[in-house]
Amino acid sequence: MNARLPLTVVTGFLGSGKTTIVREFLRRPGFQNTAVIINEFGEIGIDHDLIDSSREDLVALSTGCLCCAMQGDLATTVRRLMAVAASGQVPSFDRILLETSGMADPTPILQTAIVEPYLSETVEIANVVVAVDALNGPAVIHDYDEARRQVALGDRVLITKSDLDAGAGAAAIHAVRAYRPDVAIGKSVNGDIDPELLFEPASGRTAWLSALSEPHGHPHVHDAAVAAVALRVDAPLHAVTLTLFLQALAENCGPDLLRVKGIVAIRESPETPAVVHGVQHVFHPVDWLDQWPSEDRSSRLVLIGRRLDANWLHLLLQTIEEEVECATRL
């Protein structure tokens, strides 16, 4: 299949520092070839003026919140970007950065990127980065569903403005950990970040697997906490097992299931693992790697959500596989 452009979504509550992160990212050598889509909530967009008005490939959407009513606009905008780049009107680009509005729930945006036919063939979600203000973040996470949804969906949380906080961001980290005990957390002061935190290299489609081994403490965990559980199965699975398991996840976990990522060894195609990526019950068409990225050929699934019992999920997957195996022997 054709290579798809990595799409990173930068989200975070109002005033959390998203635009500063994007602005500083674009100044880094080697990362200028990035198309930026800014989704501002309000009649007059100003964020794009704060970044660099000379960038011709910068596109501002200022007519509403993408997560509410503008899902078609995302496809239209990406299509337009691709067209003007192909015609030479703007420099070509090899990645897309989408900055959401501060009140956005990232879920429908991510689902649109997966489901919308043009987008699903053009982009792949590389990362969801959430900016959390060290000063206001704890209160915002406590008070606003939107902020909690953003933290819940993130691959990585960046604590911003920690230089202004007497506790150096500790309260914000604590607030984030209460909802996402296992999420990777970094800090960004004045937008200064490692660009790799926003875009993993092209070969890093399974880099999220390493998040499982990142150390984290054991803070107080909120009742509504979102957690990641990891499943590992050594033996290859039947392809239909994967389909049935995803369906069982969607049916039984419902709205508690936020994201699913995985690399799966398929019996029918043992040399080319399948990559699974879903947001709630919406899944990208299974992607196939040309080869295993490492010596580890086990199936590994990471599920993010609430009330996810790793033992039960593992048993469910195992039982489905046994039933499929039984059926294939008939």
Add this chain to the structure above:
Amino acid sequence: MDSTARALIRGALGAWGILEISVFLKTGDRAGWIDIHDGSGQVVASVRRDASPIGPAWHVRLSDRRERVLPSVVTALRYLRGHLCPEREAGRVLFGQGEGR
């Protein structure tokens, strides 16, 4: 007692958010049936798994319905959930379009 089936049912009740209001029969004195109580002693559903010539058979009895036999854990849980917590939102997998293979 089929401990695997019991763990599957128990985990499903947890995923549906009703484990705390459900009680299991803890002994195997009903020929392998797993009873689900409503917390006040009323059995609302019973489940048993066994093997049939054409594969696994999941028997599900609901308090006011005839027993049904279902061919997989996925369908058994679907049937059970539809009666124990019909109001719970259940997602249906939707695959985006793409080139696939």
